[in-house]
Amino acid sequence: MVTCSVKLLSNSATVLTINLLSSLQVLSGCAIIVRGQPRGGPPPERQINLSNIRAGAMARRAAQGQPDTKDTPDEPWAFQAREFLRKKLIGKEVCFTVEIRTALGREYGMVYLGKDTTGENIAESLVNEGLATVRREGIRGNNPEQARLCELEDQAKSSKKGMWSEGGGTHTIRDIKYTIENPRNFVDSLHQKPINAIIEHVRDGSVVRALLLPDYYLVTVMLSGVKCPTFKREADVETPEPFAAEAKFFTESRLLQRDVQIILESCPNQIILGTILHPNGNITELLLKEGFARCVDWSMAVYTQGAEKLRAAERSAKERKVRIWKDYVAPTANLDQKDRQFVAKVMQVVNADAMVVKLNSGEYKTIHLSSIRPPRNEGEEKNKDKDKRFRPLYDIPYMFEAREFLRKKLIGKKVNVTVDYIRAATGPGEGTPAFPERTCATVTIGGINIAEALVSKGLATVIRYRQDDDQRSSHYDELLAAEARAIKNGKGLHSKKEVPIHRVADISGETQKAKQFFPFLQRAGRSEAVVEYVFSGSRLKLYMPKETCLITFLLAGIECPRSSRNLPGGMQVAEPFSDEAMLFTKELVLQREVEVEVESMDKAGNFIGWLHIEGVNLSVALVENALSKVHFTAERSAYYKTLVSAEDACRQRKEKIWANYEEKPVEEVVHVSEEKERVANYRPVYVTEIADTLHFYTQDVETGGQLESLMETMRAEIAAQPPVEGSYSARRGDYCIAKFADGEWYRARVEKVESPAKVHVFYIDYGNREVVSSTRLAAIPPAFSTRTLPAQATEYAFAFIQVPQDEDARADVVDCVVRDIQNSQCLLNVEYSGATCPHVTIQFGDTKDDVGLGLVKEGLVMVDVRKEKHLQKMVSEAMGCTAAPSFSLSLPDI
Numbered sequence: 001m002v003t004c005s006v007k008l009l010s011n012s013a014t015v016l017t018i019n020l021l022s023s024l025q026v027l028s029g030c031a032i033i034v035r036g037q038p039r040g041g042p043p044p045e046r047q048i049n050l051s052n053i054r055a056g057a058m059a060r061r062a063a064q065g066q067p068d069t070k071d072t073p074d075e076p077w078a079f080q081a082r083e084f085l086r087k088k089l090i091g092k093e094v095c096f097t098v099e100i101r102t103a104l105g106r107e108y109g110m111v112y113l114g115k116d117t118t119g120e121n122i123a124e125s126l127v128n129e130g131l132a133t134v135r136r137e138g139i140r141g142n143n144p145e146q147a148r149l150c151e152l153e154d155q156a157k158s159s160k161k162g163m164w165s166e167g168g169g170t171h172t173i174r175d176i177k178y179t180i181e182n183p184r185n186f187v188d189s190l191h192q193k194p195i196n197a198i199i200e201h202v203r204d205g206s207v208v209r210a211l212l213l214p215d216y217y218l219v220t221v222m223l224s225g226v227k228c229p230t231f232k233r234e235a236d237v238e239t240p241e242p243f244a245a246e247a248k249f250f251t252e253s254r255l256l257q258r259d260v261q262i263i264l265e266s267c268p269n270q271i272i273l274g275t276i277l278h279p280n281g282n283i284t285e286l287l288l289k290e291g292f293a294r295c296v297d298w299s300m301a302v303y304t305q306g307a308e309k310l311r312a313a314e315r316s317a318k319e320r321k322v323r324i325w326k327d328y329v330a331p332t333a334n335l336d337q338k339d340r341q342f343v344a345k346v347m348q349v350v351n352a353d354a355m356v357v358k359l360n361s362g363e364y365k366t367i368h369l370s371s372i373r374p375p376r377n378e379g380e381e382k383n384k385d386k387d388k389r390f391r392p393l394y395d396i397p398y399m400f401e402a403r404e405f406l407r408k409k410l411i412g413k414k415v416n417v418t419v420d421y422i423r424a425a426t427g428p429g430e431g432t433p434a435f436p437e438r439t440c441a442t443v444t445i446g447g448i449n450i451a452e453a454l455v456s457k458g459l460a461t462v463i464r465y466r467q468d469d470d471q472r473s474s475h476y477d478e479l480l481a482a483e484a485r486a487i488k489n490g491k492g493l494h495s496k497k498e499v500p501i502h503r504v505a506d507i508s509g510e511t512q513k514a515k516q517f518f519p520f521l522q523r524a525g526r527s528e529a530v531v532e533y534v535f536s537g538s539r540l541k542l543y544m545p546k547e548t549c550l551i552t553f554l555l556a557g558i559e560c561p562r563s564s565r566n567l568p569g570g571m572q573v574a575e576p577f578s579d580e581a582m583l584f585t586k587e588l589v590l591q592r593e594v595e596v597e598v599e600s601m602d603k604a605g606n607f608i609g610w611l612h613i614e615g616v617n618l619s620v621a622l623v624e625n626a627l628s629k630v631h632f633t634a635e636r637s638a639y640y641k642t643l644v645s646a647e648d649a650c651r652q653r654k655e656k657i658w659a660n661y662e663e664k665p666v667e668e669v670v671h672v673s674e675e676k677e678r679v680a681n682y683r684p685v686y687v688t689e690i691a692d693t694l695h696f697y698t699q700d701v702e703t704g705g706q707l708e709s710l711m712e713t714m715r716a717e718i719a720a721q722p723p724v725e726g727s728y729s730a731r732r733g734d735y736c737i738a739k740f741a742d743g744e745w746y747r748a749r750v751e752k753v754e755s756p757a758k759v760h761v762f763y764i765d766y767g768n769r770e771v772v773s774s775t776r777l778a779a780i781p782p783a784f785s786t787r788t789l790p791a792q793a794t795e796y797a798f799a800f801i802q803v804p805q806d807e808d809a810r811a812d813v814v815d816c817v818v819r820d821i822q823n824s825q826c827l828l829n830v831e832y833s834g835a836t837c838p839h840v841t842i843q844f845g846d847t848k849d850d851v852g853l854g855l856v857k858e859g860l861v862m863v864d865v866r867k868e869k870h871l872q873k874m875v876s877e878a879m880g881c882t883a884a885p886s887f888s889l890s891l892p893d894i
Contacts, residue, residue: 029055029081042249055081055132076169081131130162184267194261205247225303226293247292266302288313291323307477331421346410352402369451370440370473397499402459421471456482458492508552514605521598537581557634581627626655682827689767697767697793723778764791799831799839
């Protein structure tokens, strides 16, 4: 028995008034702990032991680390006495008298329920219920209070109350279970149903020790979804983190020794997670709202009462900057309200986690979906090393499906954007690329969170953060829950099935492949397509889903302003309104589903035809908006009248490309065409190469000095810093430098790569071709690129002559021309355009005799009869030539 009787030394009463929010704990049937009102922090505790009575000792667990000690069970009626006091006193105001203080500081006295000693005497109530005995050996006959205790004890005995009842009280001893063999099975067996419990101890604000009823399991429970500041112990010294004591007091004052219900929700790593429900509220939400706790992701997923409530409570504390959030700065604190939340139109989907939107102001903005990661390929670097070009959209598993999900759901639609955070720009690190600044937001349409929908289909994963990283989605818990569902259902990236493979043939610029596809596309009539990219107002890249191929598509019937682009001869300057035309096309068709009619194909393998979107002909739309002119090839199409009508209307209004238009009389045009004559404007050139097709390449004499100077400087730089042999990886279309047979370096362009040992190059300043090993190639220094000096070799063909079809006859002509004009200076005049290059007449530099007429007179070639009126004089002269030579040509030996 625990003895609580002491000698009464003073009749004076010390009164401590405690409001309903103060904490009070019952240690046993004759000992309680009281606290005063908090002032600037948790108030000090004070233990009061009841005088003159004794109650049974409570059960005690064996000391940890001492194998000789054993668990001590309850004494009979000890727990009932404690429970009697707990239910009567917890949360109530009390006053007490201190009768004695021992040398060790223990205080003994009487406790009264209420604000003064007129209230219920707690010791008398215990004795009256038969839950405590009176310490009669210390009683004095002249003390009425002690006499009253003896009287009450006699009444309890006669009434056989409590410990005075028959049976000895063994049935009142609890079978306390301090450990659970399999905590996870125990938690699962409860099926997340609320169970009654008493909170016996509060370790910190979010960890308690609870007695589960009616089976008396004593378990440690950590609150799901939150974490409070803790007490760190180092070298037997306990150091509280900021606000740890305040958080502990907050929980103690509301839960300690209260009757509660607990939902045991999960048990990861032997840690029991749960939610404590009290009639006055949910302590988890209260801790967050008052700034005593923060949300934790790892246990938030098991919280059963609605994770959004916890996030809202935490958000409230952050906004008010209370307690642990006193120095908090929101990720979007520097943004105006209009920049945090806005409505925008989706114009383009980038990969599977970003999109380009158009604001109401007309400004374009790239938005990244918060806290998600698009599909990625662990073996991406391996793929990049292969000869096949790596295409993330088609080569990364599920990237195409993710992009298509977003495209079909969002393109052209208005969405609600809520900016969650701005991810700062990062520089390149070891193995990681550089990223620009990113605006990360939650995007919704029709109440649906797009990121959550993407994750739930297994087409994206959720990014994990450090616990103190607040830059995350405002709906992060929903994303985690969606990912958990996708994993459980084996969807998308989490599927055990084979990943989908997209074999998409890119025939853009592949003339031979384009020729194979052309008949099918032409016969198909209107074919479905998706616009993948817009190069300019009239040049697009299309994905043909039925044929699973990518094609370059040119709009028929119009002549659109050309955008700036790199050409072999240098940078092409953009024409007026080219950007406006491209923007118009982008807004109308980019990533939209369209229908195309393929009519023809050009020499570069680009398909030409008509594109329709929702009944709108894009060619007509461009002309109607004064962003394109009608091309003469439209005359044979069914849309010609519509195009001409739209062009006339824009021309009359003088809009955009027609702003400076001045109508000219028809007579003037006819007059000019009738009097057009051949213009002879011969200029000096240097013939550098004669091809087997009888085409030839020349350099302008005027720019010859610049080329010589550039070559000397380039070779000197290369000699000073020789390129590393084999370091250059050749790709078709790239400009480079190549070492010729003479051991010198020349500028070149890669035309074909058969293997590293067989690379076809074209020497851009001389016109000759060669097959070389990649070890004889190197990257062209930027100072000597075609931007500094355009390619100097220009291709031409002879005018007014027919090239022999017979190979031997053609070879004789080529040999003759090579001996006479290759590596010599001549005079050249452009006569008319050809399919691949201009057709020219060329004269010997000294005699001014025409080389082409000489070939005709020698009977080596036939005359090509042209129909143009202004060329008839030259045709007649060629036709009148006889076989007798009028000047010497070096004919090959027969």
